[in-house]
Amino acid sequence: MTLLLGIESSCDETAAAVVQDGQTVLSNVVASQDELHVTYGGGVPEIASRAHVERILPVIEEAINTAAISIDQIDGIVVGNRPGLIGSLLVGVAAAKTLAWVLQKPLIAVDHVIAHLWAPQLSGVNIEYPALGVVVSGGHTSLLILQDPTTATCIGKTIDDAAGEAFDKAAAILDLGWPGGQRIDEAASKGEPLYTLPRPKTKGSKPDYSFSGLKTALLYGVRGNPKKVHGKMEFPRNANELSEQEICNWASSFQHAAVDTITKGIRTALAKNTVRCIVTGGGVLANSLLRTELKAIANEFHIPVYLPDPTFCVDNAAMIAGLGYHLFQNGHCDPLTLTASPKGTAS
Ligand code: KG4
Ligand code: ZN
Numbered sequence: 001m002t003l004l005l006g007i008e009s010s011c012d013e014t015a016a017a018v019v020q021d022g023q024t025v026l027s028n029v030v031a032s033q034d035e036l037h038v039t040y041g042g043g044v045p046e047i048a049s050r051a052h053v054e055r056i057l058p059v060i061e062e063a064i065n066t067a068a069i070s071i072d073q074i075d076g077i078v079v080g081n082r083p084g085l086i087g088s089l090l091v092g093v094a095a096a097k098t099l100a101w102v103l104q105k106p107l108i109a110v111d112h113v114i115a116h117l118w119a120p121q122l123s124g125v126n127i128e129y130p131a132l133g134v135v136v137s138g139g140h141t142s143l144l145i146l147q148d149p150t151t152a153t154c155i156g157k158t159i160d161d162a163a164g165e166a167f168d169k170a171a172a173i174l175d176l177g178w179p180g181g182q183r184i185d186e187a188a189s190k191g192e193p194l195y196t197l198p199r200p201k202t203k204g205s206k207p208d209y210s211f212s213g214l215k216t217a218l219l220y221g222v223r224g225n226p227k228k229v230h231g232k233m234e235f236p237r238n239a240n241e242l243s244e245q246e247i248c249n250w251a252s253s254f255q256h257a258a259v260d261t262i263t264k265g266i267r268t269a270l271a272k273n274t275v276r277c278i279v280t281g282g283g284v285l286a287n288s289l290l291r292t293e294l295k296a297i298a299n300e301f302h303i304p305v306y307l308p309d310p311t312f313c314v315d316n317a318a319m320i321a322g323l324g325y326h327l328f329q330n331g332h333c334d335p336l337t338l339t340a341s342p343k344g345t346a347s
Pocket of ligand 2: 112116137138282283314315
């Protein structure tokens, strides 16, 4: 039996988890910073790193206590050290290195984006490789070919906003609040996709993504075309002048356009690459329409699709510890000179 402690601090969630043999989650503690960023309508890097410093030790302590183990029963420490906000990542890396040194246990670093694709395995399934990895989160929209859990090649990604970021901005345009993805999903469930919005395409044959045009089309659709008044661009109306039903219809229209865009890239990737399954991860995988559409794609291509349990969609440390187990089994260990990087391995 192998017990690994996972630590995650790449963005604005401070998280620690204890996972047994890569798949059995004994504890999964996530301290969200949503309330600290809500007034700014998005994550503020400096606030995030300061909050990580305050929270990291209590979060690790709670993960150990909830797992009902003592810290010296841990066989190794796994940390997400890339990609992400550098100030945030460094907090998790410093905590992991300190624990590894004090406890004299192996230190293992993993890529946060690739770790998202371990999340479905936390529900006990085993993935067959090669697999098409689909990461759709607040920071990434990437299609990867995975030869094994850690060997990944990026075959397509967003050239501007990430899909989750587009959901968050769409919620702001519709005055639905922050974090936006969940609010759009809820509003969309009460609406119909009545409005026409673009399904943005990128140039070239790669399944790359672009979401900024969709976001602008929503803004103009909801608030009208802006006009110059006294040298300033002004919109003819505000979102709060629309009825609740109209807002829900816009949310539904946006959600359909965003999900169509994501699934189109997946179909292109599947037509060009031979894989044994689709494996998915990231906060946007909590989206109800995306989950339904992914199951439809799996049927169409006659391969299984593995979706993370909603608990493991957003940033968490259980996926970090899980992926670390794969490296631990192969005898991988990182040095205490480990540092963080804002850039990922394959995204
Ligand atoms: O994976 P994650 O925690 O962050 C990054 O690693 O970047 O994902 C957070 C993102 C946010 O942009 C949030 O709006 C989005 O996931 N999200 C959703 C839903 N729940 C969370 N997007 C669409 N529908 C949802 N139900
Ligand atoms: Zn993430």
